Amino acid sequence: MNIQIEPYIEDGKTIMPSITLSLNTSIVGIYTDVKKIDYVMQALKSVGYIHPMDEGHYERLTIEESFRYYCALFDRKDEVEELLSAFGFSKQRKVKVKDLTKSERNKLHFLRAFLQTSQLLIIEEPLQQMDEDCRVIVTQLMMKWIESGRFILLLSNNLEDILISTGEIYRVDQTGCHPLDFADDSPPTxxxxxxxxxxxxxxxxxxxxxxxxxxxxxxxxxxxxxxxxxxxxxxxxxxxxxxxxxxxxxxxxxxxxxxxxxxxxxxxxxxxxxxxxxxxxxxxxxxxxxxxxxxxxxxxxxxxxxxxx
Missing domain, CATH: 2.40.50.1020 (LytTr DNA-binding domain)
Structure with a gap:
């Protein structure tokens, strides 16, 4: 799958040139600064589903009510129990969204992305402000999402977060898109x-x-x-x-x-x-x-x- 992004020019200055990204693996990471992440998300709106870092919740709903609402929205009502378990919320189903921790809210936020049917899922800062348990669950859910042959593009200014999920990472700067040059991994003699x-x-x-x-x-x-x-x-x-x-x-x-x-x-x-x-x-x-x-x-x-x- 190939993705074309037009150049980003601000006040006559090229912030990012035109880039072409070939998704040769199911999960690819882009490591860059916040301004370029915002631009890439805007540029790819028509290409796939954009999953922003922060988005509102229905605060008065319980977790179970949230799952039932979104599963109904995507015609997947019969998967509520399975998804509650997959997201690690089975024992918290009666807890109201407003009472969740920041980490738990971010994990719940990923439900909307997980239910998408788009061929490409674009995720901003996939693991930011998540504790260890939530990171494990969201990483596993991303792996499950790509099992049907779809693609995920991760956008982050935190290299460690995207290294957890993929080894194919590109650095985007004012000169273009560059595969990260990792050190040689050959064993010593x-x-x-x-x-x-x-x-x-x-x-x-x-x-x-x-x-x-x-x-x-x-x-x-x-x-x-x-x-x-x-x-x-x-x-x-x-x-x-x-x-x-x-x-x-x-x-x-x-x-x-x-x-x-x-x-x-x-x-x-x-x-x-x-x-x-x-x-x-x-x-x-x-x-x-x-x-x-x-x-x-x-x-x-x-x-x-x-x-x-």
Whole structure:
């Protein structure tokens, strides 16, 4: 499926040139800023169903009444019980919408998108302001939605949110649409594995200052479009080393290459999250609970590495 988006010009300046997007997989992500997300949604109104981040609810209805209303609207009355269960609302069916948490309201909001019959579903910020349980459910519902051969386009300025759901991600900027250049995921050779390094500091740079970190201070490291960022206590610092070099040097300090573009300090991992049977993340015990992607090819190796079943 091909999508054509006309150029976005503001005050004579090209904010985004014309782009053509080929949907070769069922779920594709676009990573860009809020202004371009708004423009893309406006440009694709006639192409598919737009699911905006915020939309009103019928506050006085109970959850069950909301499900019955929307299922009747889409001629799917016989699916109310099945959908209440799929959305994780069976035990809350008598709760009024106005009494739901923000996370639960966002999950309920996804019902309208899930019932659509359009060939293409365009979702703005798919997992924003959702807790872990709601994220798992919505991710599973998206996987179920595409089973009939339809497509989902995710729009977000949060890379981790769309990494959970798809590996095909494009960055849109003023020069066009670019496939994200993730770091090489090729395994090290036996000779490389046998090399040991003794290091005490990782050199980074921020605001023209050179900053040195002890390995245990580092939460995780990410690489995208050739830039390596060392994340410490909620801040990101540029690093001149490649992800592959950092992987080799930090292995002895308990760091693990959990994804082609991420290295994680295993001492900071609190939880392994299963979104779907093929989608995983690691929740860290830093800040408010940072979540980073875990490659499905790495899950068995990681469990063996840290000694869990």
């Amino acid at each position: 036996k000779a490389e594995e046998d090399i040991s390094f003794k290091i005490e500091k990782i050199q980074t740079k921020k605001n023209d200052k050179i900053i040195l970190f002890n390995p245990p201070e580092i939460d995780f490291i990410e690489s995208m479009d050739g830039e390596v960022l060392v994340n410490v206590a909620g801040d990101a610092y540029n690093c001149g080393m490649t992800l592959q070099d950092l992987e080799k040097k930090l292995k002895g300090y308990g760091f693990y290459r959990c994804h082609r573009s991420y290295i994680v300090n295993l001492q900071k991992v609190r939880e392994i999250i299963t979104w779907t049977k093929n989608s995983y993340s690691l929740k860290l015990n830093v800040g408010e609970g940072t979540v980073i992607p875990l490659s499905r090819a790495k899950i068995s190796e990681l469990k063996e590495y840290i000694g869990i079943s």
